[in-house]
Amino acid sequence: MGRTCDYPGCSNKDLPESPHGFHRFPVTDVALRELWLVALGFKLDTKLAKMKKLRVCSAHFSEDDYVSCPGQRKKRDLKRSAVPAPQVNTIQLYQRVSS
Numbered sequence: 001m002g003r004t005c006d007y008p009g010c011s012n013k014d015l016p017e018s019p020h021g022f023h024r025f026p027v028t029d030v031a032l033r034e035l036w037l038v039a040l041g042f043k044l045d046t047k048l049a050k051m052k053k054l055r056v057c058s059a060h061f062s063e064d065d066y067v068s069c070p071g072q073r074k075k076r077d078l079k080r081s082a083v084p085a086p087q088v089n090t091i092q093l094y095q096r097v098s099s
Helices: 030-040 088-098
Strands: 022-024 055-057 066-068 076-078
Antiparallel strands (some): 022 055
């Protein structure tokens, strides 16, 4: 069945055929964790156990939010400073097509 992205309003699913990668919530970096909670509209006192289950798909991150992994063509890591935003990849695609 697959997990659904936890970003509000997003219905992307973590399936083998999905073009999106899924990222875990940053639970160890308190400042970054709070930024993610605000970005997703969650309360700052959200339980850690719940945060450990949350996933956000790659549609909510820009290309600038990633670093390439040397020696691995398709693997990219999310920068430690990245914060999700509403459908960033869709917006970029629209801007490229309409230019």
